[in-house]
Amino acid sequence: MAIEHPNAHVTGIDMADMFPTAIRPENVSFQLTNIIDGLPYDDNTFDFVHMRQLVVGLRATEWPSVLAEIFRVLKPGGLVQLVESDFTEMGQSQLIDAVLTTLHRAMQDRGQDPWIASKLQNLLSDTTFNDVQQETRSIEFGKDGDPIAGELLWSWKSAMRSLKPFLAHRLLKNPDEYSPVLERYFHECTHYHWHMKIWALSARKPTATSLAAASSSS
Template identity: 35%
Template structure:
């Protein structure tokens, strides 16, 4: 798991300690994690990075902001520390936050660290003013979410904010679209992940016991222009869904026991359905502050 955080230096730990041949595996030309305990089933190559970057900009457009938590006073404070958890969008989101108008690829106050959040965050208690995590529904098993939340809260300063953002699976739509996304949902379940995580973010923060003023924001995003009255946005979301299907191709063809050619036809049919039917997804942001001991 990669994390971007505002800092005065640059570090990428463990990047040279493992060779690419042991750290990654390649399936049909796409690069995947090669860890035995990895549940993330999507690729982690440049093409997937481009897809997630596109999704980042779409979400930012929908909310007209990188985050919802009221942290402007934190960002303006000298020495504020921000932890952005996720791969690979943490880097671009972190840069967005650490530099309002970036003029360089990596601002000097941005640090990039590779670690595994499931093994604990490598930071002291009460280190960060703001912790941001997004789109890791496929990165953690259902039983690991409480642990990850506890780690996030542990490294968060009292009075600091955490913000979590997760999507739902695609809902509704035509038969081809349902077939493809339902197949991915089966893979999710087999690997212990939970597509309903977006509905449980509030509960996870509440159950942790140290968070207060928990706020939830949700956006329902339709793919068809007939529902959201924005042709450009519809095309962008359909495009993002199609590139997601491309990323899922190696694993779904194996699961569905179909050829690459048949899968390509299904993906094309799904693209048409998404543009015309009532398919949608829900994206949820939940933020809260860590209680200050009295």
């Protein structure tokens, strides 16, 4: 983003220090921040905020306050973009269903919502964003010649491997079997062309003019 928009200043935040080191354009900076604790920026700071893949990072009750923080730091007329995964597609195989059911239950035990992506449109409206737009795309694992599917499968494998402490004891009597079972699961995802849905949403923080117009029309 910083390279493609050299006249913009780009700020990247994360709660883990996983920031790029090899590529560091002069117009980008990084900051360790947990959005749950609030964003360390003044009101009306940014023209654009992009947030993605926090379906397993935020509890269902935390989404409204996170969106409110994004609303606060955006300038009037500024845009927010959200991209989230929906890994709730069932029915391809017993193993796929077993892994996903275990993941969904583990998330719900932690207060997370596996179906949060489908609810973001209403949450954005509830946060008084306007011009809310939503698109969905189904990504088919194992589809030849689809670089996005290949990249997403690689990311999904990394995520599921990192969730071993979270899932292994729930899925298996012997947690040591998690890695080979996971490899069979990945094979079946591609063999049965399991689908993951991606939700992309954008919305705008109202300007004073748009607020006044909405008030007068109501």
